[in-house]
Amino acid sequence: MSDNAEQSRKAAPYVLGHTEHELQRLRTQAALIDPITKWFLIEAGISTGMRVLDIGSGAGHVAFLAAEIVGDAGEVIGADRSAEAVRAATAEASARWLGNVSFRSGDPAELTFGQPFDAVIGRYVLQFQADPAAMLRKVAAHAKPGGVVVFHELDWGGIWSYPPAATHDTCCRWCVAAIGESGAETGMGLKLRSTFVAAGLPEPELRMEAIMGGGSRSGVLIQQLVDLVRTVSPAIERLGLATAADIGHDTLFDRIADEVNATGSVLVGRLQVGCWSRTV
Numbered sequence: 001m002s003d004n005a006e007q008s009r010k011a012a013p014y015v016l017g018h019t020e021h022e023l024q025r026l027r028t029q030a031a032l033i034d035p036i037t038k039w040f041l042i043e044a045g046i047s048t049g050m051r052v053l054d055i056g057s058g059a060g061h062v063a064f065l066a067a068e069i070v071g072d073a074g075e076v077i078g079a080d081r082s083a084e085a086v087r088a089a090t091a092e093a094s095a096r097w098l099g100n101v102s103f104r105s106g107d108p109a110e111l112t113f114g115q116p117f118d119a120v121i122g123r124y125v126l127q128f129q130a131d132p133a134a135m136l137r138k139v140a141a142h143a144k145p146g147g148v149v150v151f152h153e154l155d156w157g158g159i160w161s162y163p164p165a166a167t168h169d170t171c172c173r174w175c176v177a178a179i180g181e182s183g184a185e186t187g188m189g190l191k192l193r194s195t196f197v198a199a200g201l202p203e204p205e206l207r208m209e210a211i212m213g214g215g216s217r218s219g220v221l222i223q224q225l226v227d228l229v230r231t232v233s234p235a236i237e238r239l240g241l242a243t244a245a246d247i248g249h250d251t252l253f254d255r256i257a258d259e260v261n262a263t264g265s266v267l268v269g270r271l272q273v274g275c276w277s278r279t280v
């Protein structure tokens with residue numbers, strides 16, 4: 001990485017922000033991805049009665065999944081450095097009548113908690129860190145010896161369409177450039193193993209999934225992409241990749257869907273990678 005890229009990674013604010021559109025995008029994304037995360041959490045060893053810390057809890061969905069697994073005998077604390085996200089997650093926990101989940105504002109690498117956790121978990125958060133291994137080392141220290149450490153990250157390296165759907169593929173390139181510009185790691189999924197090892201954790205287990213769909217089953221994938229393009233459109237425009245008129249937000253979904261139907265394409269979503277180990 002060049003010095004400039006390294007500096008932008010350190011200085012960059014969180015690229016996706018916490019607008020109402022982005023919080024809604026996280027909800028839509030969760031509905032699609034939660035079954036995969038749940039599978040990773042259970043395979044990693046999250047179970048009834050555990051105390052779990054969720055890193056970068058956003059609108060709260062991973063914490064809610066963990067709360068369902070640990071049940072009333074367990075407890076989940078989500079931590080996010082965005083006060084807006086913590087407010088939204090706390091409101092959602094009340095709306096769901098969840099008594100075993102709470103949220104704290106701050107960077108969990110710097111926060112202190114009363115007692116160690118049975119597990120430290122997170123989804124789509126290491127990719128936004130200037131030094132993911134340093135973050136992981138610090139947050140894993142919140143787990144007791146033998147505690148589970150499980151992270152779910154994505155990798156844009158696997159996203160594609162076949163036969164190629166041009167507008168879909170262009171939107172993917174915009175997103176990779178816009179997210180990458182902020183210093184976030186768009187290939188975090190395949191870097192999870194080396195990040196765990198660099199953080200001093202034992203050799204981790206790895207699993208991978210991807211959402212795929214064609215024809216009438218491609219809508220959720222197209223919606224995900226269109227939502228993300230809207231979130232990162234300021235960066236797309238700033239980088240000179242496209243103007244708001246080129247993007248055409250209001251018609252983007254229909255244009256991609258028409259193209260996917262015309263080409264008979266199958267869309268492959270971002271690779272979803274689960275990685276887990278236990279502290280020594």
Ligand SMILES: C[S@@+](CC[C@H](N)C(=O)[O-])C[C@H]1O[C@@H](n2cnc3c(N)ncnc32)[C@H](O)[C@@H]1O
Pocket residue numbers: 014016026030055056057058059060061062079080081082085106107108109122123124125128129
């Ligand atoms: C893409 S969102 C994912 C939210 C949630 N984990 C999910 O999967 O729905 C990433 C979240 O991580 C939070 N975040 C990023 N870096 C953080 C840090 N160092 N400490 C705490 N939160 C962080 C952001 O504020 C954001 O809410």
